[in-house]
Amino acid sequence: MSPKVSIIVPVYNVEKYIHRCVESLINQTLKDIEIILVDDESPDSCPSICDEYAQKDARIKVIHKKNEGLGLTRNAGLEIASGEFIAFIDSDDWVDLTMYETLYNTAKNNQCDTVYCSLQYYYSPNKIIPFKEVNEETFFQGRKEIDTxxxxxxxxxxxxxxxxxxxxxxxxxxxxxxxxxxxHLKFVSERIIASEDMVFHTQYLKLSEKIGFIPKYFYNYFQNENSITHTYTETKIERLKKFIQEMDVTFSQYFNQSEYYIRLQRKALHYLRTSLYIKYQITKSHPFIEQIKEFKELCDDEIFSKTLVDYPYHLLPLKHRLFYFFIKFKITSLLILMYKLHKV
Known part of the structure; x- marks a missing residue:
C-alpha cells in the first residue's frame, strides 16, 4: 500500500543542519510517510549521514547521484516517489511535527489537489519572522479562482x-x-532559469481543480550565510532574464496579456531589486567603479527597460518607487547610494 505522503529532500553540503531536518520528518505525527533523501553528490559527510538514517528507519530511501542542482535533484526523487501526495523540503530547513498530518487531513476532508501552509523566516531563536498569507482556512475551486x-x-x-x-x-x-x-511534470534547472518553483506551479496549478490554504506557520525557512537567498552568482541576472522570457511565453498561452503582464513586470522588478541587494549589500563583492558600470548596463538592458516603460511604479512603496525611477532614468549614482544606505 502506498504511503500517504512522499517527502523529497535534496541534500547538498548541509552536514550542520541535516539532522534537524530529518528528525523533523521522522517524528511527524503522520507516520505513514516516505522520506526520500537525494544526495546531490554532496562533498561533506551528508552521503553517509543519509545512509545511516536509512538503516535506522525503513521509511527512508536514499538516492546518490551526480551533482546537478536543486531542480533536477527533486526530479530524481519524483521518479521513485510512491505516495498519494508529494512534498518537498530543503535540507537546511525543518518543519512542524504536525505539518503533514494537518495538510493531508485538510486535503482529504476537502477533496483538494494541494494544500498550502505558510512559512516563517528563521534567523535565530530571537529573530523569527512569519510571512502571513491567509487569515483563515481558504479554498480556491474551479478555473477562475485557481487562475487568480x-x-x-x-x-x-x-x-x-x-x-x-x-x-x-x-x-x-x-x-x-x-x-x-x-x-509528467518536472522541475527545470535553477542553473538555467530563476524561480524553478514558479515554473512548476504554473504547470501544476493549471491542472488543479481545488486547492486549500491554512493559516499555520509550519515551515521553518532557515536564513544563514550559505542560504540561496543570501548568495549571488554572476549568472543570476541572466537566469532572471530567462525567467521573464519564459513566463511571458507560458502565461500568454493561458491569459490575455492585460491579465498577467503587469504582474510579470512586478515580479521581474522585485527579483532584480533583491538580486542586486544580495550582490551589493550582502556579498559586497564589487568595487565602486564596477558597480557604476554594471548598473549602467542593467539600465540599458532591453528586458528591464521594457519592463519599466509603462509600469505604474508610482503606486508602490516610496523606496521602491525611487529605485525603479532611478533605473528607468539611468541615475546610477543615486542607485548605488540607496544600496549603501540600505534603502532598497
Missing amino acids: FLLDMLAPLPTYHSDVKYMVSVCKAIYSRNIIRNH
Whole structure:
C-alpha cells in the first residue's frame, strides 16, 4: 500500500543542519510517510549521514547521484516517489511535527489537489519572522479562482502593499502525485532559469481543480550565510532574464496579456531589486567603479527597460518607487547610494 505522503529532500553540503531536518520528518505525527533523501553528490559527510538514517528507519530511501542542482535533484526523487501526495523540503530547513498530518487531513476532508501552509523566516531563536498569507482556512475551486491564485502567486497588482502575496516555494505544501505523474511534470534547472518553483506551479496549478490554504506557520525557512537567498552568482541576472522570457511565453498561452503582464513586470522588478541587494549589500563583492558600470548596463538592458516603460511604479512603496525611477532614468549614482544606505 502506498504511503500517504512522499517527502523529497535534496541534500547538498548541509552536514550542520541535516539532522534537524530529518528528525523533523521522522517524528511527524503522520507516520505513514516516505522520506526520500537525494544526495546531490554532496562533498561533506551528508552521503553517509543519509545512509545511516536509512538503516535506522525503513521509511527512508536514499538516492546518490551526480551533482546537478536543486531542480533536477527533486526530479530524481519524483521518479521513485510512491505516495498519494508529494512534498518537498530543503535540507537546511525543518518543519512542524504536525505539518503533514494537518495538510493531508485538510486535503482529504476537502477533496483538494494541494494544500498550502505558510512559512516563517528563521534567523535565530530571537529573530523569527512569519510571512502571513491567509487569515483563515481558504479554498480556491474551479478555473477562475485557481487562475487568480496563480496570477497572485506570480505577483500581486501594483496597489498591493507587498511584492509578494503568496510565496512561490513548493516546500510548504503537498501535491497530488496523480497530477504530477499523469502529466509528467518536472522541475527545470535553477542553473538555467530563476524561480524553478514558479515554473512548476504554473504547470501544476493549471491542472488543479481545488486547492486549500491554512493559516499555520509550519515551515521553518532557515536564513544563514550559505542560504540561496543570501548568495549571488554572476549568472543570476541572466537566469532572471530567462525567467521573464519564459513566463511571458507560458502565461500568454493561458491569459490575455492585460491579465498577467503587469504582474510579470512586478515580479521581474522585485527579483532584480533583491538580486542586486544580495550582490551589493550582502556579498559586497564589487568595487565602486564596477558597480557604476554594471548598473549602467542593467539600465540599458532591453528586458528591464521594457519592463519599466509603462509600469505604474508610482503606486508602490516610496523606496521602491525611487529605485525603479532611478533605473528607468539611468541615475546610477543615486542607485548605488540607496544600496549603501540600505534603502532598497
